[in-house]
Structure formats: C-alpha cells, structure tokens
Amino acid sequence: MSTLAAPYRFSDQFLAGARACVPVAISVAAYGLVWGVLARGAGLSLIEVVMMSGLVFAGSAQFVALDLWTATPSSLPIGPLILAALIVNLRYLLLTATLRPLYPEKGLWRGALSMYLVTDENWAMTVAAMARGGSSVAFLMGGGALAWISWMSTNLIGYGLGSAIDDPARWGLDFAFTATFLALLLGMWKGRGDIVPWLVAALTAIATAQFVEGSWHILVGGVAGSLAGALVEVRKHAHHA
Template sequence: MSAPLPSFSAAGFRHGARIALPAFPGFIMFALAFGAAAAQKGLSLGQAMGLSAFVYAGASQMVGLEIWQQAWSPATILTIVTVTAVVNARMILLGATLQPWLKHEPIPRTALNLFLLTEAGWLLGTRYHGNGGRDVGVLLGTAVVLYGVWLLATLAGYFAGALVPEPRRFGLDLVMPIFFSVMLVPLWKGARPALPWLVAGIVSLAVHALVPGYLFIIAGALAGVAAGMLIE
C-alpha cells in the first residue's frame, strides 16, 4: 500500500504547538543567555532582536557576538559569514531529510518551514512523521511557537543583561561555557563516538594558539569530520 500524501490542517498546527512545550526550557535558557551577552557586548536592542529574528540560530548568534565589531570592514563581514555558515552547515542535512515530507507543499510554506527549522523542531516533527503522521501543520506549528519563545526570551535576556554592568564580577561570563558543557552530557554515547569531538577540540585549541582570528572554528570542524570518517 502506498503511503498517504502529506496534508496541512489547522488541527495539525495546534498539535505541533502543543508538542513543542517540552523544548521550551532549553530555548528559553539559550535565548536568555544570548540576550544578556548581546547587551553586555554593547549591541542595541534592535541589533540583538534582529539577530534572533533573522539569523535564528543560537550557536551562530553566540559565535557572531565574538566576532562583532563596532566598525565593519569587508574582511570582518567575510569572516562572520564564513564562520556562521560553517556552524550552520548541519542544517543542510536536516533540511534534506524533510524533502519527502515537504515536496508536495507550496513553495512559500516550504520556505517558511525551512527558515524556522531548528534541531528541536526537526526532532519533534520527524518523530511524528516516523509514527505515521503526515500533517505538515504539525511541523509548522512547532516551529512557529518555538520562534516566538526564542524572540520573547531574547528580549527578556537583553534587559536582564543590561542591568548587570560588570558581568565578570558575578561570574556571568561563565554562563555560556557551562551551558554548552551541560548540553554535551546527554549526547554522550561512549568513548568511540566521542573521539571526533576530542580531535576537533584539540585541533581547535592548537590553531587558536598559533593562528590569529577565527580559523580555529573551521579547522576544528574539518578535523572532527575527517576523524569521524576515519573511525567509521
């Protein structure tokens, strides 16, 4: 029997909004941290909200803050574009896995779904699809709700960060390193799968010590990919 064709309904959209609830804590904490870091970096409210609204990628936004300059040049623009593209390259694979589900959708709605794509939304949507669901409204409902949560939490984080004039005095500059470290713990699947991460970290540190700029991010990513391919 052929699989049912995908559809789109308001009921599916509402269902997607409901199943997004478990992802709220992670989204809120990450966006709060970004908003606070943006305020402490000296970004205006419009700049911080613009990054969350149009870039909408937590890791890339954090990396972008590190590279952010008050006076821009073609070199710094090229640097930030290259680094964020490398960090977000994983979205190419996530988007490709949705092709069988979205190929019958109108192009504008597909473009909106892909713009709002996140790991959390992808995980919830593909789990629903794997269980036999075919309503694309579920995917979009999840994505829209998470996007709204991201923007609101960024706004709250920005004003919270602006109230702390000396974040290092309270140890707030350690929030993101600790946060990222905690995020890695549930991903542990044994020593063998962790080897590419270890290689990427060592190469990144070495390149960072020897070469100025942000080449260490690209070098670490490529080294991790190469190590993973050799291990497999």
C-alpha cells in the same frame, strides 16, 4: 494546503504541532535566556538582537556568533561570522532532507521557504509524528512558530537582565561564555565516537590559537575535528563489514 488529499484542516495541524512542541519550547526558552544575557555582554544592540534572532533563528550558530562578535564595527569579523554560521548549520542538510515526504511532488520551491521555521526541536517532534503516520507541513510550522516566539521573547528578557549588570567580570560573568559552551558541548555527547573528533578539534584549535590572530581557530578546529570523526566512523564500519 489543499494540494494534499489529507483529511485535516491547516489550523488543527498547526495547533497540534505547537502543542507537541510545548515541552521542547521550554528548553528553547532556557537557552534563549542564556543567549540574551550573553548577547548583551558581547555588545550587540537591541535591534541587532532582534534582527539576528528573528532572521537567523539558529541557536548553535548564534551562540558561536557571540564569541566572534566585536562591539566596534570596524573590527567586526563579517567573513568568519557568515562562514561559521554556514559550517555550524551544515548539519541541517541532513535534518530537512528527512522532511521531504511531507511535501508534494511539485511546488517544492514554495516548501523551501517553510524550512526557515525548522529547528532541531520541532524537527524532532515532526519526525516522531511522521513515524506514527500523523504529521504535515502545518504540524511542522506550528512547532516552529512556537519555538520562534519562545526564542525571541526569552532572548529579549535575557538581554534586559544582562543590561542590569554593569561590570560582568566583577561577578565572574566573563566566565558565562565558556561555561555555557562547555555545557552545550557536553549536551551533544552521544558516545565514544565523539572522543576522537572532540580531542582533534580541541588540540587543533589550541595550536591554531597560538599562531593565528582572531577567531580562525574555531573554524580550523571544527573542520579538522569533524573530518577526523568521520574518518574514524567510516573506517570502523569498513572494518566491521
């Protein structure tokens, strides 16, 4: 980190980033608990939970993966799982691009590895700190490390809780998936611009699910809805201009 002529030590900034992310780590923990419970219900083994949370480390993509997951390996939809992770995570292109000013002109490839620890939460705190003029790669990493620990540990706790329940449907827990996704969706509401993409996505998915087996309706609906949302947004801007 001596490449930047900055008057700080890596450890100080790392801890500052972690401290700034304590409030958001609590919300990560709540989501992590729910994911762990649902992962148990979806039939993931403990080692699969550790691998997925440790390596993929992306909340929304992992929630979608649970819906696609099957306990029998021969019917596991490997292609849709990877494709869904790609599509759900595409928005990170926009997030990580805004972190470019933190990195030196050269050696960007090494910086690319640190993108592994970027989440919505520590990204938001880092960008806010950048606007105040006090941020760094170490700050980003500190927040990311805290989010990682929070995510992994609560996933495991949730997984343990989930295994204490023998017959999920008897307690209405089969509805936990739909309820969680509905709440996640409502949490993404940003305004009336969301009506068209969500409606197009929902209707396309319902129609696709009628005719196509498996989980393709998620990808078809997601792509159709997001394209519709972008079309409306761009046309509205053109109209105003």
